[in-house]
Amino acid sequence: MVQLSSLFPSLSKKSTSLYGHSLGKGVQASWDSYMQECQAAYVAGKADPTAAKTAAEIHELGMANLGIHGKPATGKKVAQAFTKLGQSGTGVYLPREECGVFAKDIYDVLETVSPVVEAYYGSYFQPYWISLQQNQPGTVEASSSFGWHIDDNPRQLMKIFIYWNDVAESNGAFRAFTYPVSKELLAAGFKSWSEKLRTEHQEMVNTRLAERPSDLKVLEGKAGTVLMFDNNLVHKGTPPREGMRQLAQIEIYPSMTKLVPGQVELALTRPMVRDYPADPRVNDLSGIQLL
Ligand SMILES: O=C(O)CCC(=O)C(=O)O
Numbered sequence: 001m002v003q004l005s006s007l008f009p010s011l012s013k014k015s016t017s018l019y020g021h022s023l024g025k026g027v028q029a030s031w032d033s034y035m036q037e038c039q040a041a042y043v044a045g046k047a048d049p050t051a052a053k054t055a056a057e058i059h060e061l062g063m064a065n066l067g068i069h070g071k072p073a074t075g076k077k078v079a080q081a082f083t084k085l086g087q088s089g090t091g092v093y094l095p096r097e098e099c100g101v102f103a104k105d106i107y108d109v110l111e112t113v114s115p116v117v118e119a120y121y122g123s124y125f126q127p128y129w130i131s132l133q134q135n136q137p138g139t140v141e142a143s144s145s146f147g148w149h150i151d152d153n154p155r156q157l158m159k160i161f162i163y164w165n166d167v168a169e170s171n172g173a174f175r176a177f178t179y180p181v182s183k184e185l186l187a188a189g190f191k192s193w194s195e196k197l198r199t200e201h202q203e204m205v206n207t208r209l210a211e212r213p214s215d216l217k218v219l220e221g222k223a224g225t226v227l228m229f230d231n232n233l234v235h236k237g238t239p240p241r242e243g244m245r246q247l248a249q250i251e252i253y254p255s256m257t258k259l260v261p262g263q264v265e266l267a268l269t270r271p272m273v274r275d276y277p278a279d280p281r282v283n284d285l286s287g288i289q290l291l
Contacts, residue, residue: 016186020232021152022193031154034280038123038254051115058120058158061178063217063229066160069112070224070248074105075164078246082134090138090146090239093131096269103265106130106248109162110259113226117252120228121156126255126283127267128157128276135172135237135245143195146239148205150182151231152193153276156253161219161227164246172245173220174227176235181208181215185234205234253280 019028057064081094081101110117110127117125140146151157167173177185185205192198209216219227229235231251250267253276277283 016150016152016191017183020155020183020186020230021150022191023152023154028154031156031280035121035123035156035254038121038256041256042118042123044118045115048115048119051119054116055119058116058228058230061217062182062233063176063178063219063227064116065219065221066113066116066226066228068222068224069109069226070162070164071105071108072223074102075223075246077102077105078132078164078248081132082246088136090135090140091237092134092136094133096271099130099132099268100265102132102248103261103268106162106250106268107259107261107264109226110160110250110264113160113228114259117158117160117228120158121254124255124258125252126257126259126263128251128253128283129270129272130248130250130264130267131272132248132268133246135239135247137240137242137244140237140239142202143199144237146237147192147198147202148190148234148236149192149198150186150190150234151275153231154253154280155230155232156280157231157276158252159227159229159231160248160250160252161229162248162250163221163223163225163227164248165223165244166221167225167245167247168220169218171240171243172238173218174229174235175216175218175238176229176233177215178217179230179233182232182234184208190234251276253277 016022054064054066081098082092085094161174185208188204190201190204192201
């Protein structure tokens with residue numbers, strides 16, 4: 001029998017073009033209803049037109065530069081921590097037990113950008129995990145996060161990056177296609193949820209990129225720059241050609257309650273077991289949900 005999904009790829013559970021991920025309708029419906037509960041619990045602060053404008057940009061394009069909010073003193077502490085660690089490579093992570101000392105600094109940054117993030121969600125937000133990472137030049141596999149991919153998360157998962165040093169195209173600035181181009185690639189069959197599929201679909205994106213290079217957005221920024229983006233955009237990590245990049249990667253999603261420092265500390269220090277919560281109402285990894 002002919003599978004309906006082979007005639008209409010968007011009906012397949014593994015199609016990414018309908019929801020922007022391959023997780024299917026049930027998973028997304030559960031996250032949508034969770035988000036509605038978070039929105040109902042939200043008490044909005046004073047209207048902030050600048051934050052609303054940036055939130056609208058994220059809804060339209062899937063990404064925005066939120067400005068410079070990380071402190072130089074934190075950048076210095078991060079640099080010292082990586083020097084002390086003494087490891088090199090395309091992707092070196094600070095061990096979880098050494099991340100807790102950055103909780104206050106990162107909480108302060110998140111608190112500063114919270115008007116934008118809350119305007120985006122229409123709710124409070126919380127981190128699920130936070131990692132501190134250093135990238136140096138080297139060779140990488142296309143099947144890794146250095147190849148084109150989507151994170152394949154429920155739509156409410158977003159990422160915040162804080163650059164701790166000046167980051168340009170040449171030293172590994174984050175790069176992604178905006179929503180319109182990402183949707184076009186997903187509709188054309190881009191898939192990346194297995195190493196095999198990811199490898200097979202690199203050429204498709206590289207061909208599209210060669211046709212219209214300006215469609216790729218490279219988010220450069222001075223030390224302290226904060227980026228927010230939808231991790232279901234087609235994107236990739238890029239090892240520096242020269243120099244290095246140090247950053248905090250923060251995965252966020254809606255919350256019923258206002259962010260508190262303890263959530264940031266847990267997100268930084270608890271083992272990274274899952275990419276996102278299996279059930280958004282149960283933050284098994286990092287959150288303190290006061291339900
Ligand atoms: O490191 C980067 O610039 C991109 C990281 C990435 O691919 C991801 O967050 O999924």
